[in-house]
Amino acid sequence: MPYISKLNNFFAEQEFSIPEIPLLQPADPFLDTAGEDLRRRIFMTNDLGGETLCLRPEFTIPVCLAHLANNNDYGKYAYCGKVFRQRRNGPEEFFQAGMEFIGGNQQAGTLESISSDVDCITNALDALATCGMNKGSIVVGDKAVFEALLIALELPQAWRLRLGRAFGDIQKFENDLQLFESSEHGIQSRDSELHLALEYMNKQAVTDWVVDKMATASLPTIGGRTALDIAERTITKADLAATQLSAKQRKILRAFLSIEVPMANAVEKLCEFSKLMELEMGDAIEIFAQRAKQIDAGIGDQITAIWRANFGRPLDYYTGIGFEIFRDDSPVPVCGGGRYDHLMNLLGAEGEIPAIGFSIWIDRLKGSLQ
Numbered sequence: 001m002p003y004i005s006k007l008n009n010f011f012a013e014q015e016f017s018i019p020e021i022p023l024l025q026p027a028d029p030f031l032d033t034a035g036e037d038l039r040r041r042i043f044m045t046n047d048l049g050g051e052t053l054c055l056r057p058e059f060t061i062p063v064c065l066a067h068l069a070n071n072n073d074y075g076k077y078a079y080c081g082k083v084f085r086q087r088r089n090g091p092e093e094f095f096q097a098g099m100e101f102i103g104g105n106q107q108a109g110t111l112e113s114i115s116s117d118v119d120c121i122t123n124a125l126d127a128l129a130t131c132g133m134n135k136g137s138i139v140v141g142d143k144a145v146f147e148a149l150l151i152a153l154e155l156p157q158a159w160r161l162r163l164g165r166a167f168g169d170i171q172k173f174e175n176d177l178q179l180f181e182s183s184e185h186g187i188q189s190r191d192s193e194l195h196l197a198l199e200y201m202n203k204q205a206v207t208d209w210v211v212d213k214m215a216t217a218s219l220p221t222i223g224g225r226t227a228l229d230i231a232e233r234t235i236t237k238a239d240l241a242a243t244q245l246s247a248k249q250r251k252i253l254r255a256f257l258s259i260e261v262p263m264a265n266a267v268e269k270l271c272e273f274s275k276l277m278e279l280e281m282g283d284a285i286e287i288f289a290q291r292a293k294q295i296d297a298g299i300g301d302q303i304t305a306i307w308r309a310n311f312g313r314p315l316d317y318y319t320g321i322g323f324e325i326f327r328d329d330s331p332v333p334v335c336g337g338g339r340y341d342h343l344m345n346l347l348g349a350e351g352e353i354p355a356i357g358f359s360i361w362i363d364r365l366k367g368s369l370q
Helices: 002-013 028-034 036-040 060-069 113-130 143-152 157-166 170-180 192-199 203-216 227-241 247-257 263-276 284-298
Strands: 024-026 044-046 052-055 074-084 093-103 136-142 260-262 303-308 321-326 333-339 355-361
Touching: 002 074, 002 093, 002 113, 024 028, 028 036, 028 060, 060 074, 060 093, 060 355, 093 113, 113 136, 113 284, 113 321, 113 333, 113 355, 136 143, 136 284, 143 157, 143 247, 143 284, 143 321, 157 170, 170 247, 260 263, 263 284, 263 303, 284 303
Parallel strands: 136 303
Antiparallel strands: 024 052, 044 052, 074 093, 093 355, 136 321, 260 303, 321 333, 333 355
16 A cells, blocks of 8 residues: 555654554553443454453554653654554455654643643644545544633532543533433432441441441452452542532533634634633643644644544543544544553553654555545
């Protein structure tokens, strides 16, 4: 395929490291980070020792693991090769290329993150341009701005975490939001001891209650979860149940998620929104403004840039900016990327290791070469 050689030449010119990523990968890192839903879409097997393996479903996680194994402080990586997973549309094996920027001082929500965010997007557009795609559109979202909104609304941490996980999945978010509108979404307990422990959010008392009930019924741990895990989950549910959003708060959330404007007007719209709703969103607006200005200036006249407030990737490890790039003649993105500062911790890193990257789905570039 001509795209592959063009992209490999582009990566070489940019002096990115290109790690060797084996075709067979341990399955657990993918399942642990992307969830059990992925199990139905990847191709799995076992080695002679019983370890669960899978055909490489994507490159980002293996690249991150290679970065950790080499104890690198900062790395710029590129890749191009075949991946295997089921998609709603398209073949089950296809070529994927991309870049990952891992490490350094670029955490989401900080001024230092702006340059790496912009570099990621411009590198993605430059890579596509080498394949002949000089026109198109890019949709950008920002989870950090959404999380600043949740803080400004003074939501309890349990609901901030829950709504943060739903960000990017419109239906899931709406389902969660409707729980706030129900007076029957709480935990109903007939056990006075548990009821009292939950009322005071006493983790030790809830844990003792769970241990006692499990021992009485001779129950093993459920799905590998300990009594403490079950107690923490129960307390979280109780915390969620104790919260009711006002009509005004629900209105603000829905109004925010309905915003969709050209990137050139995004800062003005966000400032107008926060003023109208009387919200104090801290440094999030300033960081958003500087990034939006640089993105709008750097993408060129042939790319239409849109800020969509509800756009994001509904996985826990995505933290800040997210984006997708489209050809003018197709509703399916040819490239997607974003910031995933939490992924390295999920993969075993001891400290915070910020990261951002993008992937190009090469089979969707058909017709781009001129």
